[in-house]
Amino acid sequence: MTSARSSGPALAVVGATGAVGTVLLQMLSLRADVWGEIRLIASARSAGRMLAVRAEETEVFALTEDAFDGFGVGDVALFLTPADVSARWAPVVAARGTVVVDQSDAFREDPEVPLVVPEINAHAARMRPRGIVAAPDTVTAAMIASLGALHAEYGLAELAVSTYQAASAAGRAGTETLRRQLSLVAGTSLGEQPGDVRAAVGEDTGPFAAPLALNVVPWSGELREDGWSSHELAVRAQTRRILQLDRLPVAVTCVQVPVLTGNSLTVRARFENVVDAVHAREILDTAPGVVLVDDPAAGEFPTPADAAGTDPAWVGRVRASLDDPHSLEFFVCADNLRKGAALNATQIAELITGEFA
Ligand SMILES: NC(=O)c1ccc[n+]([C@@H]2O[C@H](COP(=O)([O-])OP(=O)(O)OC[C@H]3O[C@@H](n4cnc5c(N)ncnc54)[C@H](OP(=O)(O)O)[C@@H]3O)[C@@H](O)[C@H]2O)c1
Structure with missing residues (x-):
């Protein structure tokens, strides 16, 4: 079972069970509700766990290609995962046309991936030839x-x-x-x-x-x-x-x-x-x-x-x-966990979804 609304782009939260993911799920319930479906994804260890998002018990799926069924252009995937996981999976998801916002250090120095803090360089998120946007580290x-x-x-x-x-x-x-x-x-x-x-x-x-x-x-x-x-x-x-x-x-x-x-x-x-x-x-x-x-x-x-x-x-x-x-x-x-991670990632995701509105 996923958390779904009748309209709005879909959001995948990859790493939903981690320290940043936990804060992000709380945050999604308190911010303007711009998302249609919210799909929770983590490692196979967490598959089947139920987590609350937008006051609904929502199942966690294991990270596989099938976990992104139905995702395409206009949807967003937040990667709150270790860098090796992001490096392996972010390009796979971006290839579907779904924009990836990555919180790890996998892409922060890639010149084809913008590094974005919305208060400073929101415009940079629009130029993303790889379909991936990186967020900076906490410091x-x-x-x-x-x-x-x-x-x-x-x-x-x-x-x-x-x-x-x-x-x-x-x-x-x-x-x-x-x-x-x-x-x-x-x-x-x-x-x-x-x-x-x-x-x-x-x-x-x-x-x-x-x-x-x-x-x-x-x-x-x-x-x-x-x-x-x-x-x-x-x-x-x-x-x-x-x-x-x-x-x-x-x-x-x-x-x-x-x-x-x-x-x-x-x-x-x-x-x-x-x-x-x-x-x-x-x-x-x-x-x-x-x-x-x-x-x-x-x-x-x-x-x-x-x-x-x-x-x-x-x-x-x-x-x-x-x-x-x-x-x-x-x-x-x-x-x-907030401005250093979950909040910045959420702000970037909202910026991106605003482009498709
Ligand atoms: N903590 C911070 O303040 C902070 C701030 C900025 C950036 N970051 C970065 O954000 C990312 C997440 O950090 P965190 O602190 O939330 O880490 P964490 O608490 O260790 O959580 C890691 C998350 O990634 C998932 N994961 C691990 N291996 C996986 C795999 N092979 N396939 C799918 N999912 C996998 C975990 O799922 P399971 O529960 O199933 O293992 C968990 O949901 C890291 O890249 C970190 O460097 C963290």
Whole structure:
């Protein structure tokens, strides 16, 4: 049984059972109902499971060609799957004329696949020779709306970013690993002696490079040349691509922190023009997809605990650099499962379906 309405394009949600898929299904019930049928797809492990979407119990199908029977031009498939699954199946589905919106890193650097954040480059989604549109990773998605708005005013010249990434950015496995580790260290005096947290959580650190409970881990992705991680290089490449600044100097340090949901970033942005922090705040206050929370005297600044479960990127701690009139420092938090994933994918899908309306 699928979730069906009498009219409207069909939407396939591939990866419906995952961390992003779960949030996306909740979101579909709360947004304008533009879809006719919604078909849920995951691995063969999940075939036959029933999940609620638009208040209807809906069956999950295994990912096969038959799962897309009836899909064609004007329909959309969201891929919320590991990159190898997207790489294998997105072209198969796109060959039917169904537009694929992919949330993995399989196509983010493919010049024939636009990389889209609707607040910044919605127009790019129209040019998709492979029938596939990619969405950026959680870190890029969190900061790009605020950066794009400031870039339009001052001209971005250089960027330095440090991340504080949530466990759920690594999917269900990330969340489960952090919860398990927290249960092992809770109520103990662990964390005071070298090696005691490692001994308590054991060898299995899940998708993380070291224990995450009571710890921070300055690593995300695979090792690349000169000590950079693949994730750091990806954030650099995606930021350059979305802002169309091919030579933008970007330095990124990715750090995993023991937060369940909500990525945070410190951003140092240098601009071609002199920056005024008061005016920068005004720009951020009206930027689409951004909420300014910046009153430290009243104890008001963004935290991941506040951003989790919300759609926008929260920005605060906006300060003019003490040493460089061209630079601005600020802090960003965004729900990695929403703006970093499910929301951005949904917004792109709605943009595309608007073309066929
Ligand atoms: N988590 C985030 O904050 C975030 C943000 C941005 C982008 N992303 C990207 O979005 C994608 C999904 O992330 P996630 O965090 O939701 O991952 P996840 O929790 O691990 O879920 C993965 C989903 O993919 C399905 N899947 C796995 N192998 C499959 C296969 N061989 N055939 C069909 N379906 C398969 C899983 O189905 P089963 O349940 O049946 O195994 C599940 O529905 C990844 O590419 C990730 O990098 C994640």
